[in-house]
Amino acid sequence: MRSMTEIYGPGSGFTSHQESVSGFLAMNREDIVIEPIQPGDEWSACDIIRRNLQVYEEAGSVLASTFRRLDTFHAVYTTNGARYLVAKDQVREGLCVGGVGVGPLQGLPPEEGVGEIRDLVLEEIYRGRGVGSRLLKRAIEEARKLGYRRLYLETTPQMHNARQLFLRFGFRPVTGGAAAADLIERLPCYFVLEEVRT
Numbered sequence: 001m002r003s004m005t006e007i008y009g010p011g012s013g014f015t016s017h018q019e020s021v022s023g024f025l026a027m028n029r030e031d032i033v034i035e036p037i038q039p040g041d042e043w044s045a046c047d048i049i050r051r052n053l054q055v056y057e058e059a060g061s062v063l064a065s066t067f068r069r070l071d072t073f074h075a076v077y078t079t080n081g082a083r084y085l086v087a088k089d090q091v092r093e094g095l096c097v098g099g100v101g102v103g104p105l106q107g108l109p110p111e112e113g114v115g116e117i118r119d120l121v122l123e124e125i126y127r128g129r130g131v132g133s134r135l136l137k138r139a140i141e142e143a144r145k146l147g148y149r150r151l152y153l154e155t156t157p158q159m160h161n162a163r164q165l166f167l168r169f170g171f172r173p174v175t176g177g178a179a180a181a182d183l184i185e186r187l188p189c190y191f192v193l194e195e196v197r198t
Contacts (some may be wrong), residue, residue: 007030031091032131037084037099043198044096045086046070052121056158063107063156066119071155077101081110087122089162098122100135102143105152114149120162127161138170144196151193159189166191 037045047100053063077084082103088094101107104110117139122132143151149150152172155162171191 045099049121100139113149115151155189
């Protein structure tokens with residue numbers, strides 16, 4: 001795995017000390033700011049998504065739509081009913097460390113009020129510090145402002161921590177019946193939030 005210094009370059013603000021084997025990174029809540037993506041952030045956001053998701057065995061199947069979206073990222077998230085938010089580390093000169101998208105459920109116009117949370121990704125050394133929770137909370141707030149009343153999202157069986165996060169926010173698995181529940185470890189994991197509130 002490449003270090004963030006290798007990825008973002010020597011002036012990025014990451015050092016080998018900050019990327020210790022234990023993954024510890026000193027950080028205060030105020031260090032991370034979540035804001036709408038800016039044109040200069042798009043490359044970093046796409047790179048974070050690509051690097052952090054390609055390690056999953058489902059990268060070629062379940063995550064295929066995510067990787068296709070990277071080719072038209074700007075167009076996808078500047079259309080009606082769509083937003084992308086980035087998490088930036090203010091200590092490291094506003095370095096993008098994660099993000100999350102909101103948009104209409106595929107094939108539906110935003111006016112239907114059915115949306116989805118997409119591309120929720122966070123650099124590994126920032127995980128377990130509440131940043132993912134803050135990103136998801138902001139995404140749900142944005143969805144409500146955009147008029148979505150119901151939200152879906154998809155993850156993979158390998159993403160145990162993400163699944164637990166979604167459950168804490170009130171998302172429930174969409175299993176398609178008892179038979180599908182038995183296969184949950186082999187199938188994509190779909191979740192729904194029936195009533196969008198903040």
